[in-house]
Amino acid sequence: MADLPGIVVTGVSGRMGQQLARMIAADDRMRLAGALERPGNDWEGRDLGACLGGAENGVIVGSDPAAAFAGAQAVIDFTSPAATVGFAEAAAAAGIVHVVGTTGMSPEQIAAVDAAGARTVVVRAGNMSLGVNLLVTLVRQVAAALDGAWDIEVIEAHHRHKVDAPSGTALMLGQAAAEGRGVALDEMAERGRDGITGARGAGAIGFSAIRGGDIVGEHDVLFATEGEQIRLSHRATDRSLFARGALTAALWGLSQPPGAYDMLDVLGLPKGK
Template sequence: MAEQPGVAVMGASGRMGRMLIQSITEGDKLRLVGAIERAGHDWLGEDVGVAMGGTALGVAVTDDLLDPLTKARIIIDFTAPDVTVATAALAAQARAVHIIGTTGMTEDDLTKVDAAARHAVIVRAGNMSLGVNLLVQLTRKVAAALDDDFDIEVVEAHHRHKVDAPSGTALMLGEAAADGRQIDLRDVYDAARDGITGARSTGHIGFSAIRGGDIIGEHDVIFAGPGERIVLSHRASDRALFAKGALKAASWGLQQEPGHYSMLDVLGL
């Protein structure tokens, strides 16, 4: 039997990092070979399984990605934009598949990720779930079918610790709506409103963000027209679905040529 491909997880102590490690070790298709955390983190040097409150997994937490990259064919990265950009360059040098769930990336960040994707497989998505990616497709189709008599609003809710807004998923949905109308989101983007804002601009796409408690992720795309509303919704009730999607993307990526892919590619959508 062929050896399972090795995976290194960035941000091992985070919500997604822990879930990814759990999903990898409980599955039989991939094996954990690296757990990376920032310099100075309390977990450094500890076995990651023990640090998570469980049994030893034989993988020590490190702040140096270079050693895990000698054993890993896959890097999974739900961290911060600066970390992800640096990781993309290293993963490209090692020709490792880089799965990116990091949100809040700038155009400059994405340009650097594109450059890395010339040498290695990168799968990047603001959301790795099947349901959300189906919602993206539905949003594009509904936006294409309705003219600008229907106002579009994207409303998202996440836990109190999330640091970026709108969420990466909300931006995916906004991009899909703009694409359906064959316009550039940057030209019609409206952030959350405050004060005397004046009337809503026709054709604009609005965004609102809710932060509180332990909400995993909720997204609504509202098409509000004269006398009626259409609301497309997705509710995440288990963070494991994002880990499952990331691992699916990882296995898929091993079979691809270098390039910058999305979950729509992974799911054949």
């Protein structure tokens, strides 16, 4: 076991953290090297196996990234923007792979995380699934093939607990559409319609967000013009698919030189200009 790459999971008491911890423990390609939570969390200082409702596994949930990263080769991070920026610095200092699935980050926070790629491998993506990343590629290609008479709308749905909107995946899809059209998403994005908004802006890339129940993740990109529509869709029914993608990214990152990467790099899919 000691020669297997060690993976640390941050935010381990959350839904994704628990999923990741269980999948790493069951995977013969890696070992669970550490688990992190916020100081004062109910799980801090306790055995992770017991916290997960099983037998003790000797992994004690801590709150010190430097200590956890010292014996690891990678960290998988689905937490909050501010926490992720701190983990990026700690991972770079330790020289371990940092896989980032955190969403809702500001441009400044994204830049801070990606800057850590000068010292270590950072794999950051708004969505870790193969299907979504294939969808990103298709959206870019379709947007490039259609003229400005086609409106583009990104429609996403998630569970009631999600705190950011549009989702990171929706922003990935919007960025792909903008790249296909050769425009800047920041200049063409249209969000949050309410009241008398006026007609849709020419060339706008719209975003619509739905929150409710336990929806894991649904994303549609609608291309609409007079008389016809094209709809590209992805449905996630089990969040384990995101965990599988993150584990794939962590193992891939172990053999890469320092740099800031995304899941298109991991999966070998074509990227936009």
